[in-house]
Ligand SMILES: Nc1ncnc2c1ncn2[C@@H]1O[C@H](COP(=O)(O)OP(=O)(O)OP(=O)(O)O)[C@@H](O)[C@H]1O
């Protein structure tokens with residue numbers, strides 16, 4: 001039904017008829033396409049090679065929707081792509097600009113700067129991989145975030161090595177600095193484990209559906225159960241300004257390594273296999289059969305943990321305090337090396353009328369009055385030269401400047 005409605009807006013039926021002439025004539029991916037401010041329905045078209053990406057939205061009686069479809073300029077037919085990632089909740093109009101790295105920049109009109117910059121990935125490595133996996137056309141949304149965020153930390157290692165113990169110590173000593181990525185799992189809760197705190201305990205069919213819907217950054221079958229990190233789990237921590245810690249198995253670490261998440265990877269080893277077995281039994285949370293299974297898997301994980309290029313650091317958890325101190329030092333030096341550029345609140349509501357791309361990865365956002373009576377600069381500059389991350393998570397590393405025209409053609413540029 002939804003699909004019919006979208007086609008209807010363009011004045012065509014669902015029998016695969018061509019896009020109307022006026023739309024085709026106006027399609028030009030190289031030029032900024034300004035939105036139609038008179039209309040309640042918002043639509044832009046961007047040409048990428050032989051395809052035209054149409055982003056459209058509408059507000060109808062308080063309900064709003066956003067849709068993406070593709071017009072194949074060779075076969076002259078419409079394609080409905082699989083849409084991944086978290087999409088904008090509302091549009092009150094938007095402008096688009098094709099970037100040269102397989103992304104379309106989308107700036108929402110009349111939204112605070114914090115929530116107005118989005119990317120629609122149409123030909124990035126993530127999208128290419130998903131196209132192969134799903135066998136359909138794929139597009140992926142990613143919200144643009146101003147400034148950089150601290151790198152997430154992936155902690156991996158065999159069951160019983162002490163990952164949870166080390167992470168709990170970090171969280172206890174630095175509650176405002178680190179946040180835990182709460183995974184989903186199909187395993188049953190242990191005594192004292194709380195839903196939403198230690199894990200999101202879920203049913204396999206629900207989790208499989210969410211995986212199909214692209215909600216997971218990674219997932220793996222571990223010791224007979226399904227475990228996974230949702231994109232939301234990581235982004236919720238990162239958005240709160242904390243450094244996100246993921247406690248995941250080696251298969252999961254490998255998937256995250258291959259993803260757009262720019263993380264630091266730490267592998268925890270036991271001092272010996274006998275000590276690992278002792279810790280696992282002493283914890284007394286598993287049946288004998290489960291302990292045997294976890295120990296069998298531990299041998300493979302210990303081998304895999306040493307594979308070149310997978311982990312940045314390997315720590316031996318012999319004496320707990322010594323290992324904890326080493327972990328803290330390692331994280332501190334990594335933080336210093338990646339000086340944090342925490343975003344300040346960007347509450348300014350901007351009404352972008354059009355965008356202009358410059359050769360040096362800077363984009364000029366020309367703004368009109370936003371109707372709130374609050375004076376807002378009429379020109380912003382967006383620096384996209386150091387973007388990090390991307391779909392299925394956020395795109396970070398955006399820098400925004402105000403541009404103020406002074407006399408004699410001199411501009412004053414100030415970073416927000
Ligand atoms: N350095 C250490 N020396 C002795 N015991 C330890 C040490 N570190 C952790 N332990 C103990 O080992 C047991 C297993 O630790 P923990 O639950 O943190 O492991 P884990 O790696 O998180 O396991 P899993 O992957 O199954 O969640 C716990 O009872 C914990 O108290």
Ligand SMILES: Nc1nc2c(ncn2[C@@H]2O[C@H](COP(=O)(O)O)[C@@H](O)[C@H]2O)c(=O)[nH]1
Nearest residue numbers: 159183219220222227228229247248249252
């Ligand atoms: N790939 C993932 N592995 C995960 C995730 N959350 C936890 N784990 C790993 O599973 C085992 C077993 O955990 P337990 O709580 O049942 O003892 C352990 O190695 C965890 O690191 C996840 O989201 N993805």
